[in-house]
Amino acid sequence: MLSEFELIAAIRERLALAGAPRVVPGLIIGSGDDAAASDRAGATVVSVDALVEGVHFRMPPFEPRDVGHKALAVALSDLAAMAAEPREAYVQLGVPEDLPDEGVLEVADGVGALAGACGIAVAGGDVSRAAQLFLAVTVVGEAASADSLVRRAGARAGDLVAVTGELGGAAAALLTLERPELVRALDPVVAERLRRRQLDPQPRLEAALALQRTGARAMIDLSDGLGADAAHLAAASSVAVRIELEALPLQDGVREVAAAAGLDPVDLAAAGGEDYELLVALPPEREEQARAAVERLGLELTVIGAADAGAGAELRSAEGVRPPAGFDQMRRRVRRSSE
Amino acid sequence: MLSEFELIAAIRERLALAGAPRVVPGLIIGSGDDAAASDRAGATVVSVDALVEGVHFRMPPFEPRDVGHKALAVALSDLAAMAAEPREAYVQLGVPEDLPDEGVLEVADGVGALAGACGIAVAGGDVSRAAQLFLAVTVVGEAASADSLVRRAGARAGDLVAVTGELGGAAAALLTLERPELVRALDPVVAERLRRRQLDPQPRLEAALALQRTGARAMIDLSDGLGADAAHLAAASSVAVRIELEALPLQDGVREVAAAAGLDPVDLAAAGGEDYELLVALPPEREEQARAAVERLGLELTVIGAADAGAGAELRSAEGVRPPAGFDQMRRRVRRSSE
Numbered sequence: 001m002l003s004e005f006e007l008i009a010a011i012r013e014r015l016a017l018a019g020a021p022r023v024v025p026g027l028i029i030g031s032g033d034d035a036a037a038s039d040r041a042g043a044t045v046v047s048v049d050a051l052v053e054g055v056h057f058r059m060p061p062f063e064p065r066d067v068g069h070k071a072l073a074v075a076l077s078d079l080a081a082m083a084a085e086p087r088e089a090y091v092q093l094g095v096p097e098d099l100p101d102e103g104v105l106e107v108a109d110g111v112g113a114l115a116g117a118c119g120i121a122v123a124g125g126d127v128s129r130a131a132q133l134f135l136a137v138t139v140v141g142e143a144a145s146a147d148s149l150v151r152r153a154g155a156r157a158g159d160l161v162a163v164t165g166e167l168g169g170a171a172a173a174l175l176t177l178e179r180p181e182l183v184r185a186l187d188p189v190v191a192e193r194l195r196r197r198q199l200d201p202q203p204r205l206e207a208a209l210a211l212q213r214t215g216a217r218a219m220i221d222l223s224d225g226l227g228a229d230a231a232h233l234a235a236a237s238s239v240a241v242r243i244e245l246e247a248l249p250l251q252d253g254v255r256e257v258a259a260a261a262g263l264d265p266v267d268l269a270a271a272g273g274e275d276y277e278l279l280v281a282l283p284p285e286r287e288e289q290a291r292a293a294v295e296r297l298g299l300e301l302t303v304i305g306a307a308d309a310g311a312g313a314e315l316r317s318a319e320g321v322r323p324p325a326g327f328d329q330m331r332r333r334v335r336r337s338s339e
Numbered sequence: 340m341l342s343e344f345e346l347i348a349a350i351r352e353r354l355a356l357a358g359a360p361r362v363v364p365g366l367i368i369g370s371g372d373d374a375a376a377s378d379r380a381g382a383t384v385v386s387v388d389a390l391v392e393g394v395h396f397r398m399p400p401f402e403p404r405d406v407g408h409k410a411l412a413v414a415l416s417d418l419a420a421m422a423a424e425p426r427e428a429y430v431q432l433g434v435p436e437d438l439p440d441e442g443v444l445e446v447a448d449g450v451g452a453l454a455g456a457c458g459i460a461v462a463g464g465d466v467s468r469a470a471q472l473f474l475a476v477t478v479v480g481e482a483a484s485a486d487s488l489v490r491r492a493g494a495r496a497g498d499l500v501a502v503t504g505e506l507g508g509a510a511a512a513l514l515t516l517e518r519p520e521l522v523r524a525l526d527p528v529v530a531e532r533l534r535r536r537q538l539d540p541q542p543r544l545e546a547a548l549a550l551q552r553t554g555a556r557a558m559i560d561l562s563d564g565l566g567a568d569a570a571h572l573a574a575a576s577s578v579a580v581r582i583e584l585e586a587l588p589l590q591d592g593v594r595e596v597a598a599a600a601g602l603d604p605v606d607l608a609a610a611g612g613e614d615y616e617l618l619v620a621l622p623p624e625r626e627e628q629a630r631a632a633v634e635r636l637g638l639e640l641t642v643i644g645a646a647d648a649g650a651g652a653e654l655r656s657a658e659g660v661r662p663p664a665g666f667d668q669m670r671r672r673v674r675r676s677s678e
Contacts, residue, residue, distance in 0.1 A: 028382065028485040033492075033575070034420035034559060035386035039485050043367065044383050047374035048429045048463055048477055055468045081373035090387045092431075092475040124387055129394045136431040136475030138387055146367040146378050153372075220373060236372070 002101050007127055010101070011093075014108040019116020024087050026142065027121055036088065036123035038140070043149060045141040047078035053096075053132040061177040064103045064133075066199040068110025071135035074223065076118060076203035077276045081221040083150040083212035084141030086205060088123040089115060091137055094130025107135070118205060148212065152236035155218035155281035161241055161305040162287075164207050164278045164294060167226060168258075168265060169251035171272020173198035175261050182260045190253040197251065201276040210293035211280050211301075218281040225273035227322075230305075230313035233279060240310030241281075245270060245317040249302040270315055270322075281307050341440050346466055349440070350432075353447040358455020363426050365481065366460055375427065375462035377479070382488060384480040386417035392435075392471040400516040403442045403472075405538040407449025410474035413562065415457060415542035416615045420560040422489040422551035423480030425544060427462040428454060430476055433469025446474070457544060487551065491575035494557035494620035500580055500644040501626075503546050503617045503633060506565060507597075507604060508590035510611020512537030514600050521599045529592040536590065540615040549632035550619050550640075557620040564612035566661075569644075569652035572618060579649030580620075584609060584656040586643040609654055609661075620646050 002010060012031060016022065022030060026040040038044075051057060051071040059067070072089055079086050091111055095104055104127070115122055120139075143149050155161075173194040176183040183191045204221070211219065220233045226243065234241040248269045258265035269275075282290055287303065294301040315322050341349060351370060355361065361369060365379040377383075390396060390410040398406070411428055418425050430450055434443055443466070454461055459478075482488050494500075512533040515522040522530045543560070550558065559572045565582065573580040587608045597604035608614075621629055626642065633640040654661045 029488070029490065033490050034417040035384045035423065035480070037382050037384045037421070037423075037482070037485055037488055039382045043376050043378045044479075045374045045376045046385075046427070046429060046463065046477070046479060048431050048465065048475075050431045050433070050465060050467055050475065052433060052467050052469050054470070078373040082376070084374065084376075088385070090385060090477060092387050092389045094389070094391060094473065124385065126387065126389060128389055128391050130391050130473065131393070131470035134433065134469065134473070134475075136387075136389065136473075138385070138429060138477040140383075140385060141374070143376070146376055149368070149376055151368065151372050 004127060007101060007104060010105055011108045014105045015112035015115065015122050018109045018112025020112040020122050021116065021119060022121060024119065024121045027088060027123060030121055030123045040142050043143045043146040045079055045082050045084035045143060045149065046138065047075055048136065048138045049075040049078060050134060050136040052134045062199060064106035065110035067133065067135065068107040069114050069200050071137050072111050072114045073201045073203050074276065075137040075139040076205060077221040077223065079139050079141040080203045080205045080208040081219050081278060083148065083208045083219065084143045086118055086120045086139055086141045088121050088140045089137060091122060091125035091135060093125065093127045094134040095127055096130060096132055099133055150212050150216045150219040152218055152220050152233050155233060155237035155239050155307045157239055157307055157309040159217055159281040159307040160284050160287055160303050161243065161307060162280050162282060162301050162303045163249065164204050164299050164301055166249045166251035167275050167277060168254035168269030168272060169194050169197035170201065170274035171268040172254045172257040175257055182257050185260060186253050186256055194251065194253045198274065201274065203276060204278050206297050207294050207299055208278055210297060211278065211290055214290040214293050215286040216280045216282055220279050222275045222277045222279055223273055225271045227270050227313060227315055229279055234311065234313045239307040241305060241307055241313045243305040243313065243315045245315055247302065247304040249300060266317065343466060346440060346443060349444055350447045353444045354451035354454065354461050357448045357451025359451040359461050360455065360458060361460060363458065363460045366427060366462060369460055369462045379481050382482045382485040384418055384421055384423035384482060384488065385477065386414055387475065387477045388414040388417060389473060389475040391473045401538060403445035404449035406472065406474065407446040408453050408539050410476050411450050411453045412540045412542050413615065414476040414478040415544060416560040416562065418478050418480040419542045419544045419547040420558050420617060422487065422547045422558065423482045425457055425459045425478055425480045427460050427479045428476060430461060430464035430474060432464065432466045433473040434466055435469060435471055438472055489551050489555045489558040491557055491559050491572050494572060494576035494578050494646045496578055496646055496648045497623065498556055498620040498646040499623050499626055499642050500582065500646060501619050501621060501640050501642045502588065503543050503638050503640055505588045505590035506614050506616060507593035507608035507611060508533050508536035509540065509613035510607040511593045511596040514596055521596050524599060525592050525595055533590065533592045537613065540613065542615060543617050545636050546633050546638055547617055549636060550617065550629055553629040553632050554625040555619045555621055559618050561614045561616045561618055562612055564610045566609050566652055566654055568618055573650065573652045578646040580644060580646055580652045582644040582652065582654045584654055586641065588639060588641040605656065
């Protein structure tokens, strides 16, 4: 077993081998001093997110590398939702006794590979013993100015509400990871894409910048579930957000998994959460430009509703209106937004 | 039991009631969006630190309020060690099932009171279920420029090495908290001061700025233990740091507790860690000015050694030289710096 400082040294080495840069724009002091330091002209954007074993993931099906990837991805997704460019990450790691040093280094592989892909430095962190594996991640990003950030507030009545990519995949995958028989009818490529959506979500950093440049008025990432996140955006913007459930772009395989499980696929897309796509409010005249900009990145942009005068989020289908829902981290169950 | 969002709302309220400001210089977007944002002219300084129940503290003797205070204090101590001015904190909280909501809010009281005393905003965070209570804290500070930060590197052969305040108190207090009979011989005021040193350490933020202004060349905070931290400073500065153990300023009561426990009080001061004082390297001609500046803050500055050509930290007494030691978080035991 490595000592604390040996383990930290080995983690740093694995982060670099996995591709995490040591130098990024503006970073003056990186890992190894009492604190890191940067000097940048624009606005500094900070977000934190934690993944806890047994709450946010289980091993298996998660491998240590997936845990590292996902912890950084969900934190970066919050920077994307502001249209900030990511620069640095800080990782605080809780390590249970039964996770061998090599498992810890595989967590670092997952962090380092995504950091490399996004061009960000891991500029600090620590390790500690813990009863369960946890990663508490801090990400620091940059924007040209505070005015260029896209907040949750800013949507206006009459705006279109759109979503990047596809929904329901993360929730469907969670079902198949818990009940492998649900995946038998699926094309193996489709099944594997579902699985990667849950294990290795991709933060929509470039799509967020494209949406900001084409006039996004408000934005949030879909972590809690479309219904809950639409309610957050509605509350911050003092508008009503009306979502047409028939319009939701379902990921391939979601209908099949829902059918096999006896569930409504729209529930997986609207309440499941963890898809880490972007929900954006746009002036209607910007729709074509925004769609084209997102398509150039290989993603779809789908209009799923609109902002109106009023309050709250409303999920509508031919059968009527349902209340928005999301996952409650404290009660470990789906919550209704009225709670 | 409160839901996740209700708990977050209640935490925000308690942070404000405890005195944490919502507005601090440069903070543009505080808690409540996908990320916080700031716009500041100088360098941005970031550090992270986690406290985990059963590893860094036990309850009792720690009350939830102490845990909140200490988690923020140890993170701020790293900003102090850079001579940065603190601006914001982000708190990620893991909450075990057996900690009632009121306990969580008392943790927030501890965070909020110290945030208020230091004039910093709690600009973000999250809560999650966990097997044990943990706080993963991120602190963001500011300095006029990157050049005004005091790093671990920078000490030169011939510099004095000095320490703020008094040492050994945190380690002696830990002994008395585990073995209350050790404290019977102590004056109750002295015993209580020891106890507060362990439960409620004070980050030396103002002393750090005073030392920076009077020409500090290198600085580190004493978290791992004087021996281990002196070795870090020596390695970063490419000098040898020689500490005279007879010169260590022991906190009142440390000798008595050590005697009752059959230990050497110097070991508590040199290897115990958690005193969160500052170890600083200064040009000899700045000694009087630095001492006076620190004394104006009600603290002592004690010269305990010097930097020489060479490498490593050397702890010397009349009996000879001992290797530097610190606490290994992964092996849960005192480590030697040669590990």
